[in-house]
Amino acid sequence: LRKLAEEQGESIETAARQARYGFFANIAKKRRCKSVFVAHHADDQVETFLWNLFRGAGQSGLAGMSAETEHIVNGVALHMFRPLLGIWRSEIVEYIRVQKLRYREDASNASHDYTRNRIRNALLPEIEALFGGRNVSRSIWRVAEIVRAEDEWLDALTQSESTETLSVPDLRAQPVAQQRRRILKWLRFHGVPEPGFDHIEAVRQLVAHTEPAKVNLPGNWHARRREKKLFLEKPKP
């Protein structure tokens, strides 16, 4: 994975997800079953939320996992279901005990990333103590669910941005959050690699102010304002 990530200039997390989905896609093709059920639970959702928050997730990055998603992987449309996102790990363990179910512990659970383990075993209990024993995980889960649903709504509201240029007066008339989402979709559509919050804000400077007229973006791209339009300029080959 480390090698794959380096080769493709991606983070290990992204490379891992792609490898995992690729594996699912192969099985799905072989077995002719395109629905995959995964067992992420409420505690996973809470840890993912905190992880994204502390690492500085950008637009949509905070939204966490959805109960249903579709992915096109190696030409296969994978339908992923996560039916346990609202169930706590302790509830699952208790159910297994009462029903006397046999189960397998994924070996990666134990070796699971150090930072995530510390979030679960040290940070969350500490925050709970700080708030007088309040069920802080439940609070965070609720916020994650609200943010997830709002992200879904806003994403549906923002048309895909497949045009060559963006109109500056149009953008200027829209709420800041809408400008951000449109700019992000536009940068992604044109293949600007991993645009972050600071890049989006830099492009927004072109909208909000008369200076500068050009900003630099990742991968040698830049954005320019000319005659009330935003352009992207491709990197030299």
Added chain:
Amino acid sequence: LRKLAEEQGESIETAARQARYGFFANIAKKRRCKSVFVAHHADDQVETFLWNLFRGAGQSGLAGMSAETEHIVNGVALHMFRPLLGIWRSEIVEYIRVQKLRYREDASNASHDYTRNRIRNALLPEIEALFGGRNVSRSIWRVAEIVRAEDEWLDALTQSESTETLSVPDLRAQPVAQQRRRILKWLRFHGVPEPGFDHIEAVRQLVAHTEPAKVNLPGNWHARRREKKLFLEKPKP
């Protein structure tokens, strides 16, 4: 404040804010100046975000402070400005030092709530260490800013809900996040006291399912579905 809060059945935070704004309104009237500049800075924003997250802020509760707001207090329209929300405390301290400015330390800063102090002095440094020295505060600030702007957008999209009833088919056709915001505004408009996430979800059950046809709400109110409409029933006097 404690007495005021008890009398009006409110949290101490709410009572404190009302008392503060009331004080501002009196001065504003006396001095004929309706703009108030307050000095909340980026660290305050980050602490407020975490505080709201851990306590389980509901809809909009995560959005934190805005750079500009307007409040009608005791008949006075107060315009509040928070120009320092993007500036870190350390930058302010440094500026004061370089410019040799005189300043006053607010006595409440030292006695400032225990939990907030612990968030600032214990929790944040610990999280930073956990993420290898990454500037976690900056990450959280960025997320808070994204959430704030999206909340503003969504709030503008949700019309005020001043009607007697809500149409079930209309609600059902809308994204979950929109249903939640509309129901919240509707409950608030009719005076249901402090509706929380669980109450909103209970009302959404009336929309999503055929059973139950009635749910209980705070302050002895309840919501009922009848002939494809949601009603609120007032508490008996």
